[in-house]
Amino acid sequence: MDGYDKRPGATTVLVVDDVAANRYAMGAVLRRAGHRVVPVASGGEALVELDARLHDGALPDVALVDVGLPDMSGFELCRRVRARPSTATLPVVHFSAAALGPRDRCRGLDAGGDAYLTVPAEPQEIQAVVRAAVRGARRRGDFELLAHRLTLLSETIVTVQAARCPSELADSAAMGAARLTGTEAVVFVLGPDGTLDTGTSRSRLALPDLSAHEEVTRLIGRLAQGRTGVHSTVVPAPLWPAGFFRPGRQDDARLVLAFTQERRTPVCIATPAHRTPPPRPVDDVSLLRLAQATAFAAGTLLMYQAERHIALTLQRSFLPEPRRLPELPDVDLVVRYVPASRDTEIGGDFYAAVRTPSGFLTAVGDVAGHSLEAATVMVELRHALRAYGVADGDPRALAERLDRMLQHYHPEVTATVCLVLADPATGRARIANAGHIPPLIVREGGQAEYVKVCGPLLGLGLDRPEPTELRLAPTDRLLMITDGLIETRGVDLAVSLDQLRTAAAEAPPGLAPLCDTLLRCFGHDREDDIAMLALRLG
Structure with a gap:
């Protein structure tokens, strides 16, 4: 009964x-x-x-x-x-x-x-x-x-707030809505640029085709006009596309519509309107609260995505394309830059190549943190390096100047950088390191070893050791990377460095094959940006 x-x-x-x-x-x-x-x-x-x-x-x-x-x-x-x-x-x-x-x-x-x-x-x-x-x-x-119901709602909200992208957010909200109501549920997040992310408690393969999603986008847009807060309404089956709740079947849809704080991004939770037993008041209240929490989370995610887009644009604007790098007749140079996956934060990785009065200067570095600020400081460091290098290419002097610049303008920020000043005529190289991964030298015959060079991070104001000096043979390839290539959560960095050394030793000849081989081996679904620079003198 x-x-x-x-x-x-x-x-x-x-x-x-x-x-x-x-x-x-x-x-x-x-x-x-x-x-x-x-x-x-x-x-x-x-x-x-x-x-x-x-x-x-x-x-x-x-x-x-x-x-x-x-x-x-x-x-x-x-x-x-x-x-x-x-x-x-x-x-x-x-x-x-x-x-x-x-x-x-x-x-x-x-x-x-x-x-x-x-x-x-x-x-x-x-x-x-x-x-x-x-x-x-x-x-x-x-x-x-x-x-x-409150326990289910709180568990769902925690999952929603942990989502890393709008599609994951929509899926989490849909699964939570299905648990709250005991029915199928679909969640739509309509971005300010008109993009629609859909989450479902069913298999994605069972969702209707693109035309149905476009129809939903138009419907949500009409319902959202002039509204704020959270609203619930029922859309009759003739106006609601078939197949979202049951394959090939049309159902009346109960829509709960909520908005981000900026009122730009509607979030819509859709469930069948007529179900047995009928919805109780506690079900409706739970869906309203879930829609509201999903809208707040969507606002934060979309704000982050906008910031990430700005930071990526900033990085790509100031990191030179390979065809714009300085050229010398006796220096071969290859660079690679791979931003982190779409769902992770932007970093401050950079590379640079500069002609100086005392030789050819290359650098690879990383500003601590993942934010628009990190990308901005990266641009400042790179410009400072180019400006200082015009007068003096000495790696130690450059590291000291960059350190003072950070302390003065960004006292709360630290960064790592590795600097290599090379003379193409003699093969002589002077290397200074500020808390960065040391360069890897890949020699002819399948030998690879890291240069023994170290030093404190930039931004700490500590004394710096003298640069390490060595000579590069015409067949030697010098590789500089940021830790985004190899750093993996739960894996000791020493293990990752050894794996990189082994892969580099077995890579085909040439600079581009070396970089591409390492990206294939280590560069998939990384949580950090990857900057890579390889050079050869001769």
């Missing part, structure tokens, strides 16, 4: 008494009041009856239990009913024809009983006690349902 039907005739009462006359008399009183009565003669029969009704999904609403049953006391039967999760919420009213004292009444309450009757009693009293027990159980059920 429907637990939300409050009519007395919808109430089923289990009467447990070993005396047939008593069962008949109690049943007659209850039936006259419009209740359905299920009489049984013992505690064992009562448990069997409950099991059978549980299987059919029709538990009684209340049990009237005689204290003095032949096989077990009414108190023991109550304890057994309470011990079963499936019947633990069934209200139990004990009754007895004997004049029992307060101690026995307390035993009934301690066993889990809801009330106690002394019979014979007036019919009005029996009916009132039954109504009170059922009313209390239903209220407890409502509170438990509300607590369950």
Whole structure:
């Protein structure tokens, strides 16, 4: 039966008494009041009856239990009913024809009983006690349902807030809406540029084609005009594209529409409008709260994506394309830059190549952090490096100047950089390192080794060691990278460095094949940007 039907005739009462006359008399009183009565003669029969009704999904609403049953006391039967999760919420009213004292009444309450009757009693009293027990159980059920809905809602909101992109956000919200309503759900996030991200509690393969999504985009746009806050409406089946809830079927759709704080991005949660059982008020409130939370999360995500787009544009504007790098007759140079995946934050990775009075200067660096600020500081560092290098290409002097520049203008920021000043005529190279991954030299014959050079981060104001000096043979390839190429969460950096060294030693000849081989080996789905520079003198 429907637990939300409050009519007395919808109430089923289990009467447990070993005396047939008593069962008949109690049943007659209850039936006259419009209740359905299920009489049984013992505690064992009562448990069997409950099991059978549980299987059919029709538990009684209340049990009237005689204290003095032949096989077990009414108190023991109550304890057994309470011990079963499936019947633990069934209200139990004990009754007895004997004049029992307060101690026995307390035993009934301690066993889990809801009330106690002394019979014979007036019919009005029996009916009132039954109504009170059922009313209390239903209220407890409502509170438990509300607590369950709130738990589901909070779990879903946590998942929604952890989403890394609009499509993941829409999927998380759709799965949560389906759990809250017990039906299929679809969630749409309409971006300010007209893009539509769709999430579903079904398989994506079962969604309708692109034309249906375009129709939904137009519909959401019309519904969103002039609105703010959160709204709920029902769209009739002829106006709602088929297939979103059931393959090839048209259904009326209940839409809950919410907006980001800037009112630019509507979020729409769609569920079937006509379902059995019908939605309860707590379901509607939960969907409204979920839509609101999804809209707030969408606003944050879209704001981040806009910032990331600006930062990427900034990086790509100031990192020179290979065809714009300075050229020298005795220097071969190859660079690669790969931004992190779409769902991760922008970084401050950079490379540079500069002609100086004392040789050819190359640099690869990384500003700490992932934000628009990191990209901005990266641009400043790169410009400063080019400006300082015009007068003096000494790696140590350049590192010291960059360090002072950071301390003065960005005292809260640190960065790493590796600087190589090479003389193409002699092969002499001077290398300074500020907390960065050291260069890797790949020699002819499959040998590869890291240059032993180190130094403190930029921005700390610490003393810097003298540069490391070495000579590069015409066949040597010098490789400089940022840690985005190899850094993997949960893997020791020393292990990753050794894997890189092995892969570089086995790479085909040439600078471009070396870079491309390493990107194929390590550059997939990285959480950080990748900057790479390879050079050869000769």
